[in-house]
Amino acid sequence: MTLNTLPNIPDPDGFYDELLAAHEGLSKEQSDALNARLILILANHIGDRATLRAALDAARAT
Template identity: 70%
Template sequence: MSKLAADPNIADPDGFYARLLEAHRGLSEDESHALNARLVLILANHIGDEAVLDEALALARRLAEPG
């Protein structure tokens, strides 16, 4: 069973973030939300391991909680 890679793993995180922002340029808020949803589903399909996806969901939820 695989484990979620939670440590930094992107060679150029600033470059990736810039490309992510560029992908959203000119989109409405609804279109931007839809792009994010498609990206999540594409990456989830790429990962494929449901245990890893469950870890990612749990981590994202914990980080979204106040305090």
């Protein structure tokens, strides 16, 4: 399985706006917790350990 790191989100600017809006009014700690929950929700949705491992490796490399 090759990790897709190419742009793949329709309307990426719109998604970014939604992401920022989700953090609006939160403290640093609340924002960090929201990010952690989002990561775990998306990781659960992906489910495939090889894909998740590749994503972790890619994130650490940048």
